[in-house]
Amino acid sequence: MTNLRRGRSFRLLAGGLGAALTLSACMGGTTDSGKDAAAGYDPKAAVTITWWTGQPEEQEKVAEQLAADYHTAHPNVTIKVSPGAPTTDDLLTKLSAGFTSDSYPDVSYAFGNWAGDLGASGKTQDLTSYVNDAAFDWNDFPAAAREVATADGKVIGIPALVDNLALIYNKKLFDAAGVAYPTDQWSWDDFRAAAKKLTNKATNTYGTAYSVSGSEDTTWHLWPLLWQHGGKILDGTKPAFNSDAGVAALETFRQMAVDDKSMYLDQTDEKYAPLFNSGHVAMMLSGPWSLLEIKEAKLAYGVVDLPGYNGDHQTVSGPDLWVLFDHGDVNRAGATRDFTKWLTSKEIDPKWNLAVGNLPLRTSEKDSPEFAAYVKEYPGGQKFFDNLANAKQARPTAPGYEVLSRNVGDAIAKVMQGQGQPKEALDEAAKKSADALVN
Structure with missing residues (x-):
């Protein structure tokens, strides 16, 4: 298969x-x-x-x-x-x-x-x-x-x-670290705390991972948090992702990547799944396409809903x-x-x-x-x-989304590599995207 x-x-x-x-x-x-x-x-x-x-x-x-x-x-x-x-x-x-x-x-x-x-x-x-x-x-x-x-x-x-995106986790790494398995009720605070405990420099193991290539893979992982915080990608044809909700969403990931250093930052999109499969990443926000290679790696794994904000566990499809x-x-x-x-x-x-x-x-x-x-x-x-x-909203089908995605992806990558702050980076991405979204 x-x-x-x-x-x-x-x-x-x-x-x-x-x-x-x-x-x-x-x-x-x-x-x-x-x-x-x-x-x-x-x-x-x-x-x-x-x-x-x-x-x-x-x-x-x-x-x-x-x-x-x-x-x-x-x-x-x-x-x-x-x-x-x-x-x-x-x-x-x-x-x-x-x-x-x-x-x-x-x-x-x-x-x-x-x-x-x-x-x-x-x-x-x-x-x-x-x-x-x-x-x-x-x-x-x-x-x-x-x-x-x-x-x-x-x-x-x-x-x-x-x-859709869900949380996939490696049971062996959780057991070795003495950390309780994720549940469908986990918050992002729970996710962050577990990632810190699961990160081990001695074994080159990270709690989780994120793509910072600037591609759609970088961008769409942010949308569930944006929606959970009550935000929108667009307001009509105008960028709206740089709202307080978008800033809070990106700050969640910035803290893990920059402050906690519990997140492997993948420059290519191609490395974090193999690292998960080889036991060097404990949790992965990914989709059903990952299951074949996980099976081939013979991992003991589990899948739960994405972590949520105030009980909202929306995902993106x-x-x-x-x-x-x-x-x-x-x-x-x-x-x-x-x-x-x-x-x-x-x-x-x-x-x-x-x-x-x-x-x-x-x-x-x-x-x-x-x-x-x-x-x-x-x-x-x-x-x-x-x-x-849990996929209650969808990415926009407005002309220009491709350009917006690249701009947002670049903003996320910059912030998560410690080269900018969420508000300024998302504002810049919104400004760059505005013209592409005008019909």
């Missing part, structure tokens, strides 16, 4: 940021006719659709088999399957270029934090009425995933992957999407919708997400034999599934 997001592929890399800027630059002048892209669709028409899966080799093989299964049941629909780009991070660059040359696919994998920019491209289908048809059962997807699939009030895609594009051909648009509906159905999704080690897309899959097998193989999987209920 493999994991769709192994290697933390969702993070925003420098190349992804450049693609976002390029994409934003080519948005001007796009219009929306208001016409349904699939109006008059003939389900018997012979069509060829292109599917960019964004997946590595092993998952790509699963995708190809599913496309073949769909073609067997719908012989008039041919699906051309490919990863679309060398890595998932490269897809945004490829899509941006495709919009200019009219070589973009019918459906593509996309990270949720691209939704605002893709929605503003003028190339996506408006799926709002389609998914709200009772037969689609849109509410069977988690609320955060539905929200991320919506850009400027229109549904532009269908969830491809759901996840990073849903990814199948974004559907419009080529002005009603039959291609309709076939793409039908295929994606089939792919994300409660009958087929277990053959995709659960087969490659991810959480199920739909709540109704909790009773499937595939989910029972998943939970047995990954004991923390049930907690991550249950923790979806």
Whole structure:
């Protein structure tokens, strides 16, 4: 069994940021006719659709088999399957270029934090009425995933992957330090106190870890604390993360990194998970994609809700999407919708997400034999599934979020490395982000 997001592929890399800027630059002048892209669709028409899966080799093989299964049941629909780009991070660059040359696919994998920019491209289908048809059962997807699939009030895609952040801990390190295991009721003060006790310079062991690469991995770990303190990322289209709530959230991490020195600071995003798996980090704020490598490391571990503030244990979900594009051909648009509906159905999704080690897309899959097998193989999987209920808000899908994310990530990295204070750093990030968020 493999994991769709192994290697933390969702993070925003420098190349992804450049693609976002390029994409934003080519948005001007796009219009929306208001016409349904699939109006008059003939389900018997012979069509060829292109599917960019964004997946590595092993998952790509699963995708190809599913496309073949769909073609067997719908012989008039041919699906051309490919990863679309060398890595998932490269897809945004490829899509941006495709919009200019009219070589973009019918459906593509996309990270949720691209939704605002893709929605503003003028190339996506408006799926709002389609998914709200009772037969689609849109509410069977988690609320955060539905929200991320919506850009400027229109549904532009269908969830491809759901996840969330929780607290994963190494039982052996807790036992050795004589520290009680975390619980779902832990506060951030409890988390901080345990991290100090678990840090041991003699064995080069840290209580916890944090990415300071400045990527989306850096940024999105701050959002749960912001929300728990009652803050917002945006107020309309204006940055709001530099509020008292945002400052308090960042100060929580600054104290651990700078004052306590109980936090390993990862410059790359790539080191803290292996350090956890090798027993040099006791607690990790991570998601279900980590469970495969933890299993391979044969660690005794546990998973609990994120620590909370005043009893609020909100988390953040990073849903990814199948974004559907419009080529002005009603039959291609309709076939793409039908295929994606089939792919994300409660009958087929277990053959995709659960087969490659991810959480199920739909709540109704909790009773499937595939989910029972998943939970047995990954004991923390049930907690991550249950923790979806704590994902009460979503990252914005406004154009410009990519730029905001990089600015906030840089601010967090600066503060946590002792090079600035939360208020000044977040104010600077808000100022830099304001222009990118103007529609």
